[in-house]
Amino acid sequence: MPTTAAAGPGLDPDDNRRALELDRAGVFHSWSAQAELSPMVLAGGSGCRVWDYAGTEYLDFSSQLVNVNIGYQHPRVVAAIQEQAAQLVTVSPATANLARGEAAKRILEVAGEGFSRVFFTNGGADANENAIRMARLSTGRDTVLSQYRSYHGGTGAAIVATGDWRRIPNRYARGHRHFFGPFAYRSEFWSDGEEQECERALHHLERTIQAEGAGTIAAILIETIPGTAGIMPPPAGYLPGVREIADRYGIVLILDEVMAGFGRTGDWFAFHRYGVTPDLVTFAKGVNSGYVPAGGVLISPRIAERFDHDVYPGGLTYSGHPLAMAAIVATIDAMRDEGIVDNAARVGAEVIGPALHRLAEDHPSVGDVRGCGVFWAIELVADGDGAEPLDAATMAALKAELLGRGLLPFVTANRIHVVPPCVVTAQEAAEGIAIIDAALGALRL
Incomplete structure (x- = not known):
């Protein structure tokens, strides 16, 4: 009781x-x-x-x-928010701020090699919105492929990228198509185990790309481990296979780690378990345990450099809010130390x-x-x-x-x-x- x-x-x-x-x-x-x-x-x-x-x-x-x-x-995170509030409660995203820089530094450190920048958002949905935007702008293509068993957020493109029933009354965004990911327990591919499920799911993905027109596809957006849809770790070879297919067709690979990131799977990021490096990673939730709303996009050098001299046409008033950034710094430090x-x-x-x-x-x-x-x-x-x-x-x-x-x-x-x-x-x-x-x-x- x-x-x-x-x-x-x-x-x-x-x-x-x-x-x-x-x-x-x-x-x-x-x-x-x-x-x-x-x-x-x-x-x-x-x-x-x-x-x-x-x-x-x-x-x-x-x-x-x-x-x-x-x-x-957690006392360290609460104290960090209090200390930042006493110093500076808000700041424009166009400025430089120490808390924001320290937060980006720590996120890049735990993410590992393959990323050079962090774009901060207010949560997971707008992280996915901006990752989709980056993929479209960097490829000049429009279509985004995502899985039926998925959830990517409640905003315009994120909800349409979502695979469950919630996208159906919200189909206002353009250029979204869906495919089935691997799930051997309730296989869509009549497989007899994880290995065959992986093989057939990858074949299904590639055929979907070919049928939709590979030259039109900007991104494959996947939850590394689908969360709300049922916590379904993919077979060992699936994500490396997706990475290879994306590379072959010049498609940006976005891994959604909003739920799976920052310790949830027993690794800093779930993609570390599978030996792949995506082009973009979206995160939120565990980055500071929701103490202050925050999310973001980890960006590979190839995509970040696309905007070295061309304006990135996206932004948020509270991107990198100092209270959220202080909470991120304290959270990552405490997670490491403890x-x-x-x-x-x-x-x-x-x-x-x-x-x-x-x-x-x-x-x-x-x-x-x-x-x-x-x-x-x-x-x-x-x-x-x-x-x-x-x-x-x-x-x-x-x-x-x-x-x-x-x-x-x-x-x-x-x-x-x-x-x-x-x-x-x-x-x-x-x-x-x-x-x-x-x-x-x-x-x-």
Whole structure:
């Protein structure tokens, strides 16, 4: 059950009611039917735990929207924001600022070779917007290929690049086409395993390029590991194969690391796991754990040099906002000093992965588990053989059961995404998975 303690200093249980009343009276929520909402109230957090105004505490296995990589209220990040606010609260993106320069330096360092510049944005969607713009301008081509199982953001081009249902009522951007990426568990290619899935998915991509007209395609935009769509690590040879195809046809390769970057997979970036260097990398979320909104594009020298003497026709008022930049510097420094990326890798390999595979053995509803680091998915099925996803009503009951047992979950479609902060301890990881085990048992799943 959730831990309930007497409200501490500054917490008033009546504020739960007041927060909900004010929310329902004036807030318009994303991706929601407004009259049907009853949002959870949160008042505070620390590390991997959050609580409401009554002091009811939850272990967070969602990282909110898979972005609180460094955990809640990390003292170094909070202090850096406070210090920057006392010095300079905002500055035009046309100026030079030490916090912005230090943030770019650190991001380039952890990204590794192959990148020379960082363009800062306010989040992941506008990072993808600008990466698409850069690809189109540098190639003189228009079409962008992206996967059906994907999410790239809620703005104009980003939502149309997205592969799920949300693009359908939002098709206002031009030049977008989709293809199927590899996913052996629910293969679109009738494959009999990862190797064949990889081979057939690459063939499908190349045939799509040829059919659409290779000379018209500016970019291939891929989430290195698709996140919202189901946390689907690609087969080992897939991304190198995509890199080779992109090179052969003169296409810019953009890897979207908005969700997978900055420690989430147990590496600084997920593409480090696959031995590829993309032309552009988009990031946000974990770069400063969402403490202040920030995102950006890592740019290879080849594309950056295209704008050495030609004006780049893009910009944002809050690009490189100093509060966000200070949070980035403190986040990366703390992650390095405290071994947080290594912690994510270790807890994933030693605790989360083995425990989730035991769940699959113990519960017939667990059709598949997959992931790495602190980036995992449990796929739940109705019939035990993976053919029929668990229905929405049962998933809603499961989410309520998890909350009732003190776990804040990330539940989407027929999946539980196991995505705690990268600072999660082995004990906390085991605690959370034990709650999932108990909830599945209580519902006889």
